[in-house]
Amino acid sequence: MLSYQHIYHAGNAADLHKHALLAWALDYLTAKDKPLSYLETHAGRGLYDLSSAEARKTAEADAGLGRAERGAWLDEDHPLMRALASVRRQHGDHAYPGSPLIAQHFLRRGDSAHLAEMHPAEHAALAQVAGRAKLYSQDGFQMARTITPPTPRRGLMLVDPSYEVKTDYTEIPGFFQDIARKWNVGTLALWYPILTDDRQRGMVARLSQAFPEALKSEVHFPPAKPGHGMVGSGMFVVNPPWGLAEEAARIEALFRG
Template structure:
């Protein structure tokens, strides 16, 4: 579907969970001199204004990054990305995952991001153009299957759907299994929401059967406003990098204080 726009939700607690993990993983990967490939299936616009009417309407950023930014010391990879984003785009700016990745990668790394929504795709092209990213205006699953295995083979795929279509809970595991068969060395990370009906549970059970060495990390948090359905955030990682459990534990300790 093409109705989802992340501007209403940018900087929420799920973004904090996802982006703080993403920045850490890419920081670890770029410690090695070898180049890497970064792929993302659902890019959004890549850059958001937390003072926009959309962000102010939902209050999710106020209950998210605005509330918890002091969790992250200045040397933390996520804190560095936030600081650089504001330096480049102003104090109200917030990076989506494509910009988080772009600010962590090096000139020798390669990056390709898909976005099918026309307006979001146009904005993504504007926001990522200075970083040399390849923008694919097509279905993210199609891109992932077409571009894997990438060159260089060392790399990372982020799958971050809107979850507006219920059958994604069945089709996303299919995608991850297909990509893994094509690119068995790639790190594959899936983000999913935790909702009251636990619709994610069968999907995660299947992923754990398909990838017994995968790494699952979930955090719970209060609703951003009365009636808000999301009550937590999950990440499932195939070929998890070394020490990701330490980062997950560090984040979990902070989320339980909310």
């Protein structure tokens, strides 16, 4: 559980899908003059250097962010590209924001952020860039159970585990139901991999049964290398902001093209 480091995968096709929708949702939610809470259960280090040896070892960003930039998928006013430009102005041309820094770009002074990360090195790196966010060096699922409903009650939670713990697939549907009962106004967003062995299918089916009105967005792409098990990315969003379904459909069409 503590071996995963996202630097090897930062900016890949799954990040592009996930972060485009996250940034759009946060941009929409912060357009209203009402405070909100942002929760993240598996935050990572928050800031990535795509020129680092780790990132270049896999070069996964070439097929994600790189593909989008070459194809002009997102114009400069898209929320993700605005967040990316802001981070690069501060940290250099090869910087890539993880979801905590994407959220930081949109959150305002009256908003709150709660970020959980158990990996000691990732947590230490996150502390350097997290700003006013409250950090938790503990299991993110437990953090969410403890602080929901948050103050302010309006807000969004991102659940983005590495799925190295195989029980995540069986336990997440129940976790989402528990959080939704406690925090029925919250937007709950789950990222999941689409795998060649389809192990995610049962989890998604249970979530869809529990939350029939939720948004499910899936994109497919070639494996990062021959034999790699991940061939797509999914986002399941309970209480999606108005308009997110249309943005998701637009992003999905870009991947198909």
